[in-house]
Amino acid sequence: MQIQEGPGWRFCVDPSRDPYPVLIGGDGWAVELDAWEARTFLDGCCLLADELEAMADRLVPEERVTLELERDTLWLELEGQPASWRLRFVLTPGPGGRGVEGGWSDTATAALVAALRQAREASPLPPL
DSSP states (O other): OEEEEETTEEEEEOTTSSSOOEEEEETTEEEEEOHHHHHHHHHHHHHHHHHHHHHGGGSOTTOOEEEEEEETTEEEEEEEETTEEEEEEEEOOOTTOOOEEEEEOHHHHHHHHHHHHHHHHHOOSOOO
């Protein structure tokens, strides 16, 4: 089991917990994700953070941006400035599924995404 957490965020991977091997959480909430949801969430968060980093040198210091990504039942939004941004997501329920909405403050997001990038490199989740 891999557990990473900090102020305002939590990310846990336990491949033995089928069908929900991943838990993500924030202040006062948590949700378990199946492998597809987790991989899509992880890849999407890293992609949005990479996009923000790539455009950082083209933004004036006080400029704020909003980046969105939608993949099947998952919607992600990154909003803020390169030095301080927040992350939100909505998982829309499929047939017989569950839905959830969550997000992290600008103080928690950078640490969460760093943990997601580390997990992505370690590949604890099955590929899509």
